[in-house]
Amino acid sequence: LVNLSEVAAFSVPSYACQRRTTLENHNTVLTDALSLLAENAELSEEDGRGVAFRRAAAVLKALPKPVASMTQLRGLPCLGEHSLRVIKDILENGASSEVESTKQSERYKALKVLTGIFGVGARTADRWIRDGIHNLRQLQDSGPTLNRAQQAGLEHYDDLNQPVSKSDADAIGEVVEKAVVSVLPGAHMTLIGGFRRGKLTGHDVDFLITHPEEGREVGLMPKLVSWLESQGFLLYQKTTRNSYLESKDGPARPASNMDRFERCFSIFKLTKEEKRGTKHPETLTENGAQTPDNGGLDLDLDLDQTKPAGHKPWRAVRVDLVVSPISQFAFALLGWTGSKLFERELRRWAGHEKSMSLSSHALYDNRQSKYLRATSEEEIFAHLGLEFVPPSERNA
Numbered sequence: 001l002v003n004l005s006e007v008a009a010f011s012v013p014s015y016a017c018q019r020r021t022t023l024e025n026h027n028t029v030l031t032d033a034l035s036l037l038a039e040n041a042e043l044s045e046e047d048g049r050g051v052a053f054r055r056a057a058a059v060l061k062a063l064p065k066p067v068a069s070m071t072q073l074r075g076l077p078c079l080g081e082h083s084l085r086v087i088k089d090i091l092e093n094g095a096s097s098e099v100e101s102t103k104q105s106e107r108y109k110a111l112k113v114l115t116g117i118f119g120v121g122a123r124t125a126d127r128w129i130r131d132g133i134h135n136l137r138q139l140q141d142s143g144p145t146l147n148r149a150q151q152a153g154l155e156h157y158d159d160l161n162q163p164v165s166k167s168d169a170d171a172i173g174e175v176v177e178k179a180v181v182s183v184l185p186g187a188h189m190t191l192i193g194g195f196r197r198g199k200l201t202g203h204d205v206d207f208l209i210t211h212p213e214e215g216r217e218v219g220l221m222p223k224l225v226s227w228l229e230s231q232g233f234l235l236y237q238k239t240t241r242n243s244y245l246e247s248k249d250g251p252a253r254p255a256s257n258m259d260r261f262e263r264c265f266s267i268f269k270l271t272k273e274e275k276r277g278t279k280h281p282e283t284l285t286e287n288g289a290q291t292p293d294n295g296g297l298d299l300d301l302d303l304d305q306t307k308p309a310g311h312k313p314w315r316a317v318r319v320d321l322v323v324s325p326i327s328q329f330a331f332a333l334l335g336w337t338g339s340k341l342f343e344r345e346l347r348r349w350a351g352h353e354k355s356m357s358l359s360s361h362a363l364y365d366n367r368q369s370k371y372l373r374a375t376s377e378e379e380i381f382a383h384l385g386l387e388f389v390p391p392s393e394r395n396a
């Protein structure tokens with residue numbers, strides 16, 4: 001007897017921004033495998049391959065139930081030959097040989113450990129590996145000169161590789177909110193990134209700040225950072241200037257559309273006191289209930305055996321602050337809520353299907369040669385001819 005519901009083919013639209021992807025994933029074994037291959041490609045600076053695996057994983061995340069057979073996948077978008085081979089291997093043998101050998105490879109393990117340091121990207125890690133540096137001990141012993149970010153990253157390695165809980169995010173949110181309103185009364189702060197999508201843990205905490213009166217947000221970031229610094233909340237910070245406005249005056253285009261905002265990358269010192277100060281004490285956990293997601297890796301974490309981890313009264317947390325003028329707020333909110341693949345797909349949809357350019361600042365219609373204004377995410381989806389997808393369903 002054939003169970004028809006098991007062989008019935010799935011069907012999903014091809015752009016992730018046309019789909020509703022909740023955190024309820026019925027195919028975690030398959031999506032974890034494809035995500036690992038995506039990560040490995042990204043760490044090897046093969047971005048095209050990385051995106052292909054991310055898209056394939058995202059299609060599986062959108063399925064209403066577990067994949068039981070290859071025939072169900074017929075006609076699904078974004079599943080290339082390579083991804084299908086990986087899926088088939090797992091369905092038939094319980095594991096993918098390619099994924100398993102990648103996980104075991106010295107190069108992948110070294111790339112994971114080294115890029116686990118805040119401030120270290122794939123290129124730097126690759127250079128170090130070619131110089132024979134594969135772990136933190138070797139980095140410290142034979143070490144190349146580290147920049148300020150990398151020094152801070154190494155110093156807080158353990159903390160920064162622990163997942164951040166929602167209650168930690170809320171505790172930090174209360175501090176940042178207090179700082180924001182004391183340096184600029186009337187300013188607003190919104191939690192963005194994965195936590196806005198309903199994730200229970202994250203690798204950092206992201207906040208977007210604006211003021212309802214256009215222009216009042218100018219100069220806010222330095223004041224905010226000074227306030228936080230004077231209160232001892234920042235272990236590290238680097239603020240980038242708002243080159244978006246500057247680019248209007250001069251010919252120089254910003255290096256990438258990723259860093260035009262006034263933005264602050266920081267390492268926040270979250271003390272037990274701040275944790276206790278949150279409105280939801282019942283959800284507090286000491287050092288977080290979860291174990292770090294190191295992909296099953298045995299990381300070389302015990303840099304200093306004399307300082308047992310987890311016994312200091314604070315932890316370091318990566319915090320990103322973004323300031324946006326109110327006229328760009330909806331675009332910033334949409335652009336910084338993620339997921340990264342959802343954002344990428346929105347921009348691809350805009351460009352390929354609508355001849356529009358979407359960024360975290362604006363939406364430009366190439367056919368009408370004009371900017372399309374929006375004061376809410378809903379309006380942006382409408383401009384793009386897409387059904388509105390709420391944050392909790394953007395987990396592609």
Ligand code: DGT
Nearest residue numbers: 193194201202203204258335336337338339340360
């Ligand atoms: P997480 O933190 O690992 O739990 O996951 P997310 O989804 O919070 O990812 P994260 O914190 O790296 O970034 C949040 C969103 O912000 C992400 O979906 C894409 C966007 N984003 C990240 N970096 C930049 C940037 O430099 N510029 C712009 N415009 N957007 C960015």
Ligand code: MG
Nearest residue numbers: 193194204206
């Ligand atoms: Mg985040």
